[in-house]
Amino acid sequence: MDGREPGVTEATLRDVARASGCSVATVSRVLAGTRPVGAETAERVRAAAAQLGYRPNQAARALRSRATGTVGLVLPQITNPFYPALVRELTHALHADGRAVLLADCDDDPGAEAEHIADLLARRVDALLVIPAHERRSRKAVAAAAERVPLVLMDRGCGAGLADSVAVDNTAGMALVLDHLAATGRRRVCFVGAAGTASAAAERRIAYESGAGTLDPDAPGRVFLGDFSVEWGRAAVDEVWEQRPDALVCANDLIAVGALQRLQQLGVDVPGRIAVTGFDDIPMAALAAPGITTVRQPVAELAAEAARLLRRPPEGGGPRPHRTIRLAPELVVRESSAPPQGGRRPQGTPDNNRTAKLEEAQ
Template identity: 75%
Template structure:
């Protein structure tokens, strides 16, 4: 029933499978009259090409793999959405894999996708170091683009936000609005976002004066950690708490309010990423917006337009944007 094949169309239109294939794929010019009959027969029978057979023959599945650390990380869904739309628009389908932040699972998933003959792989690596081998291996087989996070230099093409620039935006803003004693709540992991944001904070914070900056605490990218870190930092009474991402900032915000601190009057709080939650926090969170649609567009562009015989790796950095909200308001002081 739903098993209409090229052969059926050929029989119905009185010509060979080769011709039918040519008409439908537009591979080679074919007589106007025959083309018409073929197209009509195909429509009448409701022919849909079997993509698996097509893939086997043409060595291209029209499928790209997307491997990410944790779909439940609120930054990823919008990215996945943009990627899905961009890829489906070109007729490619997305094989999704969630590796649960575990490099071993990640490697297994990558393997599974490669076995399925994906044309290309989009990967948000779980760990800067431990993902490296799997990435190298995969990059040798298919076009691969690293997204959001890096994985050592020159491993593969990559697209990410300029974390240093983003952190600079935050620090400039805080300085401009009169904050003098910032501190930092970061993530200890080796994920490149953690490392870069941490480093950028250290660099930028120096401008506040030699010993102005308070301590920096390192944990993970979670709300719980944000809460916990505040307990350690608040006694020193910083006037700004810079967080490595929005989840941490939300936690910090919560705990500060519990402790009776006045945000933003007494202390400003900033995040990073601009996840949906950021705008909903109270007070709304000042943060750095990642250009998600641009990240997705650039990633798919890198996948598709890969210059032949172009060995060198491309690393695209997109500039983020500062989103100032209530949590760092000046007027309230």
């Protein structure tokens, strides 16, 4: 119907050259805009290209110009509820720069992560965005990659000074939570966090310990550590209960969800008797009942910063100091931390905060 032969083959630069009556070099120039070209010729070329539906072969372009217009995104587990939103913003930011995103899910395995990174390098990605699977065990592969292409670490750290990095300011976030709890009259807070040296775990824990003192001199000591899971959140309630806390500061939303579940199971009034807070603002935090007060990571801004770092390559010749960007988070107050005076759970206002309309339009 479009006049092409059965052996449907893509229009190439030569075809456009032939059709517009000039050389491949000229066509390349007008299409890439690398060097000035006569107005009339340019017009002819453009017309021919449009008419033939020409699309440059990215493989050839990549081979010749040693740039694929492609960025590798390596993450531990896409099913981690915090990541889909981040991935979404990252792909949008990168697509806006005309770069495509090669996705690799490592299943939390540093070995698989190393393989994926190597594969992406062989595919000649222009840059890498890595959320390391492990603070220590990811280091080697990341370091090796970082000296071959621009690399930005996201969300989690990976030892010191390996590469540029972008993450939320966990310390500021924890301060927001503690201030809020203090302002709404909570006095006996406990921290339910995650053990280990992973940056989010450590930073949030330390931020709590150094910030909780204003509430109660003993508060910094009431720290309970497990992992970043709903299960631990459930279990932590039983551990923490003998401390008679009036607020549970959880190191992320999953822990908070677990804690909330267990508290409700025990018939404890939240927030009347005890407040619960989370971190990250995953979708589930808004949908829990009561909605969970949490710290929203500025996902779009994190993505934008990462894209910006990749745009501006190492420039200087020598080993330039790595750029570390920390973005301020935002406190999202929901019912789980409403002031305790009204002993009853607030009804009828499920979530007045801007809840992304979570819609699954299948």
